[in-house]
Amino acid sequence: MNQPLAERVRPQSLEDYISQQHLVGPEGALTRQIRSGHIPSMIFWGPPGTGKTTLAQIIAGESERPFYTLSAINSGVKDVREVIDKAKQSGGLFTTKNPILFIDEIHRFSKSQQDSLLGAVEKGWITLIGATTENPSFEVIPALLSRCQVYTLNPFGKEDLERLLARAIGKDAQVAARKVDLQQTSALLRLSGGDARKLLNIFELVVEASDADPVVITDQRVMELVQQSPARYDKTGEQHYDIISAFIKSIRGSDPNAAVYWLARMIEGGEDVKFIARRMLILASEDIGLANPTALVMANTTFQAVQVIGHPESRIILSQCALYLATSPKSNSSYTAINAAQMAVREHGDLSVPLPLRNAPTKLMKDLGYGQQYAYAHDGPGNFAAMEFLPEELSGASFYRSGENSREQQIKAFLQARWKGKYDL
Numbered sequence: 001m002n003q004p005l006a007e008r009v010r011p012q013s014l015e016d017y018i019s020q021q022h023l024v025g026p027e028g029a030l031t032r033q034i035r036s037g038h039i040p041s042m043i044f045w046g047p048p049g050t051g052k053t054t055l056a057q058i059i060a061g062e063s064e065r066p067f068y069t070l071s072a073i074n075s076g077v078k079d080v081r082e083v084i085d086k087a088k089q090s091g092g093l094f095t096t097k098n099p100i101l102f103i104d105e106i107h108r109f110s111k112s113q114q115d116s117l118l119g120a121v122e123k124g125w126i127t128l129i130g131a132t133t134e135n136p137s138f139e140v141i142p143a144l145l146s147r148c149q150v151y152t153l154n155p156f157g158k159e160d161l162e163r164l165l166a167r168a169i170g171k172d173a174q175v176a177a178r179k180v181d182l183q184q185t186s187a188l189l190r191l192s193g194g195d196a197r198k199l200l201n202i203f204e205l206v207v208e209a210s211d212a213d214p215v216v217i218t219d220q221r222v223m224e225l226v227q228q229s230p231a232r233y234d235k236t237g238e239q240h241y242d243i244i245s246a247f248i249k250s251i252r253g254s255d256p257n258a259a260v261y262w263l264a265r266m267i268e269g270g271e272d273v274k275f276i277a278r279r280m281l282i283l284a285s286e287d288i289g290l291a292n293p294t295a296l297v298m299a300n301t302t303f304q305a306v307q308v309i310g311h312p313e314s315r316i317i318l319s320q321c322a323l324y325l326a327t328s329p330k331s332n333s334s335y336t337a338i339n340a341a342q343m344a345v346r347e348h349g350d351l352s353v354p355l356p357l358r359n360a361p362t363k364l365m366k367d368l369g370y371g372q373q374y375a376y377a378h379d380g381p382g383n384f385a386a387m388e389f390l391p392e393e394l395s396g397a398s399f400y401r402s403g404e405n406s407r408e409q410q411i412k413a414f415l416q417a418r419w420k421g422k423y424d425l
Helices: 029-036 052-062 077-090 111-123 158-171 173-177 186-192 196-208 219-226 238-252 256-268 273-291 294-309 314-326 333-348 363-367 406-419
Strands: 042-045 067-071 100-104 127-132 149-152 180-182 215-217
Touching (some): 029 052, 029 149, 052 100, 052 127, 067 077, 077 111, 100 111, 111 127, 158 173, 158 186, 196 219, 215 219, 238 256, 256 273, 256 314, 273 294, 294 314
Parallel strands (some): 042 149, 067 100, 100 127, 180 215
């Protein structure tokens, strides 16, 4: 069987690997680990076609370890245990070169399937490398995540994609035999969306579809061939990001009709309902926040509900939440406040905690003034006692700015009555 081009030009060493220099560059984390011979269990998190599988294979090859692979799509607990038994026989606890078990799409493993890996990882029978396109903080159980390093892989940049095309033309015998004349690359790069595998698949399609000698590739020719069979919704590619962007911006822009339309596009395309609910959960705080605190409660309830209900009924819950968020008053004050506060931390460093605010559990600390002159709020009128809570260097700094909505205007009036102009609210 003829292998796809992406498989034929897959790199076999770190020297041949393109992109992800923060991991595989001369001082990259993975480079140092391979050099030292100490390979921890790890999770590769990134979009499709960013080299997660390739990196796992290279790590196994360059560290000279047995390599086992499973796909979470079609593997169960029984398959995991069988591989672990094989790994124990080929490696084990008393060798520094224990086998590597690579699990593709590990986010698709259930809790019980992930639980079945814990003992083997903890006892050193295997080194686990998982690959996922989803945030491992949500999709990998905490016990397993705590035993793994998480490394983020980025979409390929323009120069990296062009290097891939040059490699395919120069090193693959089948492509070289067609005498490819690559005149334009804009369409190929745009359609790939930073996905190396998708780029090579489209490139191979264009080459094989041509009877000419040499094969001349232009942007027009690429678009003609690809548009003959366009994908309705590529939930792992460019449309995945474009449509969720349109969905979020429609809610932020208070357009319920557009919001439910883009929601329908994702549902009809088979998008993961948890992904949709998770994005609404973030939006409820980032774009609505204090203007309607119940939005966060609604979004969190939606996120929990869709995990229990599943498809297709969860579409109704998602629709209710999307419409509620779209029709809610908007405020990004929580988002801007934490950004401003973090910027102050980076600019000023670790400023000292004012003495009145410090904890004083020992006599020495009390003698040093810790906790003295602290005004207990509930002893003051209206349960308020004015004092300085920020470091001296930041006295009077305003990180929170109230939004132009009725609820935050009430908050503003409440704070102004107490602080009497101290802060710019």
